[in-house]
Amino acid sequence: MVNSDRLWTRIQELSLIGQTSDNGVTRFAYTDIEKEAYEKVKHYMQEAGLQVTYDSIGNLIGTLPGADNLPTILLGSHIDTVPNGGKFDGSLGVLTAIEVLQSLQEQNIKLNHPVKVIAFKDEEGSRFGFGMIGSLAVAGNLKADHLQWKDANGISVHDAMVKHGYDPNKIQEAKMDNIKLYLELHIEQGKVLEKENVPVGVVTGIAxxxxxxxxxxxxxxxxxxxxxxxxxxxxxxxxxxxxxxxxxxxxxxxxxxxxxxxxxxxxxxxxxxxxxxxxxxxxxxxxxxxxxxxxxxxxxxxxxxxxxxxxxxxxxxxxIAPVLCSSTIQETIQESIAELRFPVISLPSGAGHDGMQFKDSFPIGMIFVRSQDGISHNPKEFTSKEDVKIGAETMLLTLSKLDQR
Missing domain, CATH: 3.30.70.360 (Alpha-Beta Plaits)
Structure with missing residues (x-):
């Protein structure tokens, strides 16, 4: 299973980068604060034995090689935040994916498919008023016009990219092909799981x-x-x-x-x-x-x-059009939750997620983890260490099953 202590420690460490006076987190795209956070996550990926690189727009990618003739399984989420947001939104998905791959390797469990963990650029859209930049690029749908959006100081996405060493003329190089599926773990940001008194749930679709x-x-x-x-x-x-x-x-x-x-x-x-x-x-x-x-x-x-x-x-x-999650991935998550002996709850996501960008490219699936009081985008955002562990173990089992199918 996973090392829940290591995962919990990383969550707390990452939350210190961009920490606000009331223990919230503010990390906007293409800023020095965000760069520091990416470098911290890069270090975690390297500790997990992944091959690490940045793509042409700044997505951070950690790769666990598999058989060359098999398509890649993509895991991930984002590490940018809303103004004075919480420490779990997005970051939990990235750090859990890293922990799952590290735990599998430590237990000498080999996966057949190559697996990539990706920390997507600017999911929230807090700086430029235009979100999901990283996942748009991976889907091959990021356009030059998108880079003209500006922040409150009149700085465009284009200029922010250039400042941080990325070439706006190469955004199409971030597109990923030969992907088997995308799987993301995320806090629920609502109260359904808490009301049902269950730690994890299966996402049916994204509003x-x-x-x-x-x-x-x-x-x-x-x-x-x-x-x-x-x-x-x-x-x-x-x-x-x-x-x-x-x-x-x-x-x-x-x-x-x-x-x-x-x-x-x-x-x-x-x-x-x-x-x-x-x-x-x-x-x-x-x-x-x-x-x-x-x-x-x-x-x-x-x-x-x-x-x-x-x-x-x-x-x-x-x-962005609503997106339904793959029935096959939903069933696999359900099997994993049942194997861990928890009730199986299915629910839609009212919040948007990077996986929405892949609806025309490859199947997606999501695992929700219980949020205390349903609070998110707020310093009070909280998911317990035990629920984080259960979510990570659900993801590990799900990944292992999907790798065999």
Whole structure:
């Protein structure tokens, strides 16, 4: 089985890189902090006896060779974070994959297939507002246009890559071929497993995230001198749209819609706002429902701004179709959980993951590990050492079974 003490120690060590004052973690893509974290993970991969390299965009890859004539099994997750996030999101998947391969080698258990552990670049999208850069590249779908997205300081993905020694003209070299499957372990980031009192679960599919940016323009005027019936206040219009978005999402069983950013100008206490920008993150496991909810939000927003004389533009920042996990991989995970004598729970993922990028390339599967109180993207994010161990042992058994099939 796995060395749970070693895995737990690595989780704690990695969390110190980018640690915030309240024990959260902030690690953004193409920063010195992230580079330090990658070098730490690189060291862990080398300790595990893996052949380690960075690809053309900065994904960190550790390889355990197998038979040359067999396709590669891909394991992994990410080590970047949201602002002041937790220590388990993403990192647990990378470190568990490393631990599984190290434990197998220490027990002289040979796998037939080559296996690669990959720490994907910028899954969260926290810096540039555009996520899954690394997995997009591995799928062969990262385009030059994607590299023009900019952070809050006006630095583009392109320029950040160049600064850290990567060539934006070689992004297609990161594409991987001859992959048998992709398997990822991740914290649940929800309360289903905790409610069912089980440590691990089988992911049935991943809800598709749709990110929209709304820009509303009205007229900035004096707050005291402008009568209420003569105002073109984009913030009031935005508040109506935001409120209705919540109501619309609640109509559907698994749909969620979240306003995550909101800004207004000029921002004076005695000035009616002239412009407002906000984002809406819409998700559902069913693509038809996702599309229907988007239409309803757009239709309502159009009605509001027309009634109030507000100019509106909507930009689609990102749209990824929902993805179903491979039935074969699901069944194999179920067998592994049953072998460890735990109840088998299957559930969808409301959060997006790198595996979504591979839906047209090769089969994917995911293992969820219980999250305390369902908290994630927060310094309070926590998964117990015992649950981490059970998750790792589930992954080891699953990998071993998939290697034989």
């Amino acid at each position: 598709g995230p749709l990110w929209l940016k709304f820009s509303l323009k009205g007229e900035a005027e004096h707050a005291g001198a402008t009568p209420m019936n003569q105002r073109k206040d984009p913030l009031v219009a935005a508040s109506l749209i935001i409120s209705e978005t919540e109501k619309l999402a609640k109509k559907y069983e698994h749909a969620v819609a979240t306003v995550g950013t909101l800004s207004l100008t000029p921002g004076g206490v005695n000035v009616i706002p002239g412009s407002v920008e906000f984002t809406i993150d819409i998700r559902d496991i069913n693509e038809e429902i996702l599309d229907q909810l988007e239409k309803e939000i757009r239709d309502y927003a159009s009605k509001v701004v027309e009634e109030r004389g507000i100019h509106m533009s909507i930009v689609e920042l990102q749209k």
